[in-house]
Amino acid sequence: MTMKKKTITVLGSTGSIGVNTLDVIARHPEKFEVFALTGAKQFELMFSQCVKFKPQFAVMVDTQAARQLEEKLLAENIPTRVLQGANALCEVASDQRVDMVMAAIVGAAGLASCMAAALAGKRLLLANKEALVVGAELFMHAVLQGGAKLLPIDSEHSAIFQSLPENPQAWPVSVNKIILTASGGPFRTRAPATFKEITPEQACAHPNWVMGRKISVDSATMMNKALEVIEAKFLFGMAPSQIEVVIHPQSIIHSMVEFVDGSVVAQLGTPDMRMPISYGLAWPDRVSSGASPIDFKQASQMTFESMEDASHQLRYPGLALAWQALSAPSGTTAVLNASNEVAVECFLQRKIRFDQIHEVNLSTLSAIQPAQPLNLDDLLAIDEQSRAAAVRFAHQLAEI
Numbered sequence: 010m011t012m013k014k015k016t017i018t019v020l021g022s023t024g025s026i027g028v029n030t031l032d033v034i035a036r037h038p039e040k041f042e043v044f045a046l047t048g049a050k051q052f053e054l055m056f057s058q059c060v061k062f063k064p065q066f067a068v069m070v071d072t073q074a075a076r077q078l079e080e081k082l083l084a085e086n087i088p089t090r091v092l093q094g095a096n097a098l099c100e101v102a103s104d105q106r107v108d109m110v111m112a113a114i115v116g117a118a119g120l121a122s123c124m125a126a127a128l129a130g131k132r133l134l135l136a137n138k139e140a141l142v143v144g145a146e147l148f149m150h151a152v153l154q155g156g157a158k159l160l161p162i163d164s165e166h167s168a169i170f171q172s173l174p175e176n177p178q179a180w181p182v183s184v185n186k187i188i189l190t191a192s193g194g195p196f197r198t199r200a201p202a203t204f205k206e207i208t209p210e211q212a213c214a215h216p217n218w219v220m221g222r223k224i225s226v227d228s229a230t231m232m233n234k235a236l237e238v239i240e241a242k243f244l245f246g247m248a249p250s251q252i253e254v255v256i257h258p259q260s261i262i263h264s265m266v267e268f269v270d271g272s273v274v275a276q277l278g279t280p281d282m283r284m285p286i287s288y289g290l291a292w293p294d295r296v297s298s299g300a301s302p303i304d305f306k307q308a309s310q311m312t313f314e315s316m317e318d319a320s321h322q323l324r325y326p327g328l329a330l331a332w333q334a335l336s337a338p339s340g341t342t343a344v345l346n347a348s349n350e351v352a353v354e355c356f357l358q359r360k361i362r363f364d365q366i367h368e369v370n371l372s373t374l375s376a377i378q379p380a381q382p383l384n385l386d387d388l389l390a391i392d393e394q395s396r397a398a399a400v401r402f403a404h405q406l407a408e409i
Contacts, residue, residue, distance in 0.1 A: 014042040017290075018101045020122050021113035023048035023055055025221050026136045026162065026282060030111045031058060033287045037296055045101035047114070047122075052078040059089045066090050068097040070118075098122040103129035109290070111162070112137045115223055116350050117343075117392050120144055124385055127151040127159070134289040136162035138233075141240045143343040143388055149243050160289040161244055165189045165237055167285035168263035168276035169245060180245065187247060188265040188273075189237055190257040192217050193314070193321075194229040197258060201323040207363035209356065217260040217280045226353045230366055231325035236349075238331035239342050249335045254328065256314035256321065261303065279303055326367050330374065340379030340391050347395035348373035355403040365406045372402040 017034065021027045027046075034041045047068040048055045055078055059067050067082075067089050069075035075093035082089055092100070095118075102110050103125040110126040112119055113136040123140035126133050128151050135141070140148055152159050161167050169187050173180060195214050196207065213225040220228070227233035238252050263285075265275040278284045279301050287298035314321065316328065327349075334341045352369035355361045361369065376398050379391045 012040070014040060015108045015290075016042050016044040016106055017109040017111060018045040018047070018104070018107050018126075019043065019111045019113065020047050020098060020102060020119060021111075021115065021137075022046040022058055023051040024113055024115060026113035026286070027111070029282045030113065030134075030286050030290075031062065033283050033290060033296075033298055035061070036299055037290075040296065041290065044104065044107050047098055047101065048074075050074045052081070056081045059087055060085065063087070064089055066092055066097075066101050068092045068094075068101055070095060070098070095121065099125035102126040102131070105129075107131060109134060111286075111289075112140060113162075115139075115221060117143050117346060117389075120148075120388065121385060124148060124151050127157045128155040130156040132158045132160065134160050134162050134286070136286075138163065138236045138240050139346050141243045142236050142346045143392060145239075145243060145342055146339060147382060147384070147388065159244070160292055161240075162282075162285050162289050163237060163240070164278075164280070164282065164285050165264040166240060166244055167288055169241065169266060171276045171288065172264070172266040172274040173245070177246075180247075183268055184247070184251070185267045185269050186251040186253055187241060187245060188253045188255055188267060189234060189241065190260070190262050190264050191231060191234045191254055191316075192228065192260045193256045193258055194231065196229055196324060197256065197314075199324075201320065204324075204364040205362045209359065212356070212363060216258075222357055223350070223353055226356060226366075227349070229363075230327050232327045232330075232349050232353075232366075232370075234325075235328050235331035236346065238328075239335060239345075242335055249332050254316050256316065257311065258314070259309055259311055261308065261311055277303060327370060330370060334374070337374075338379060338381070340382045340388075341374070343382070343388055343391045344374055344377045344379055344395040345370060347392045348399040351396050351399035352403060355400075355407070360407045361403050362406075365403075368406060369399050369402045373399045376402075 043062040043064045045066040050071045052074040079091040102122040109132040111134045112123045119137040212229040260280040262275045281300035283298040284300045334345045348370045352366040382388045
């Protein structure tokens with residue numbers, strides 16, 4: 010008996026996670042079928058993806074890119090229909106013909122389509138940290154309301170998910186804490202006093218992972234780990250005090266769960282995002298990902314460093330903002346995310362220094378006291394207000 014192929018929409022197919030997702034899908038044409046691909050402006054890459062996977066729809070957020078893509082597809086007689094704009098993202102994420110949605114749009118821009126997929130009851134492969142960081146309780150309510158199955162794709166959260174008991178009802182009574190591992194990024198041993206000299210190129214040169222520019226900077230500041238702490242709280246229902254971060258420079262152990270009996274279960278693997286992607290696509294089964302397994306005969310030693318080390322606290326002051334935001338009024342995590350997105354972009358554009366990213370985040374958190382968000386519009390309003398404040402603070406720093 011032939012099994013029906015699972016149809017998938019890839020939100021953010023032209024980004025790093027999207028490209029890796031399509032690589033895994035291409036290895037299993039008998040199991041998966043692409044329904045829709047979405048991107049922002051990279052119409053040339055989108056065109057090549059459409060030629061290879063023949064999706065029913067391709068969405069470009071940028072109007073000009075959509076027009077250029079449509080012309081190229083028509084010229085090559087590719088039947089993919091081109092849609093344009095943010096609303097189209099929600100349409101292809103919630104379409105009744107879709108089984109799974111890979112949510113890989115970077116930043117708060119991916120929130121609405123994630124919510125749409127959740128409310129439509131999809132298997133939602135969540136690679137977008139911001140859906141949980143910004144959406145928080147509202148996003149989890151949408152997952153519950155729509156009957157969606159939420160599977161984390163971040164390597165750390167996938168590792169936690171794989172290490173936890175299969176029955177979520179067992180988590181509160183059996184789990185003592187979860188331990189997120191962090192590589193420490195490219196500046197783990199660099200003197201914090203020199204951070205004002207760091208260039209965007211240096212910040213984007215991650216020692217272990219190949220990632221986009223924004224998340225590479227977040228790894229260098231460890232703001233990515235702050236966002237992951239927030240994400241873990243909502244994904245796994247843990248108290249913030251049950252979430253710990255340790256530095257593990259080799260990125261072999263992707264995260265761990267400590268149980269009440271003292272035992273620790275960890276998930277290990279090479280630093281290749283195709284591994285958690287393939288797990289999300291095939292869950293509860295497993296399929297080949299294309300990633301190389303660890304060769305323990307050649308593996309380097311595994312070491313760990315405490316985030317309580319004074320020098321690390323100076324290197325990564327932004328990490329503590331996760332617990333502060335979680336103890337603040339609902340909506341504060343959305344403020345932190347918006348501010349950080351603005352600050353990182355200003356740094357990448359060389360408008361502020363690397364060490365000033367944290368200053369912008371601190372100033373924005375102090376300035377914005379969000380009201381309780383009741384719906385998506387409220388969240389987007391907090392996001393907009395926080396971005397405006399962050400831009401203002403970044404401009405002030407740039408003028409000094």
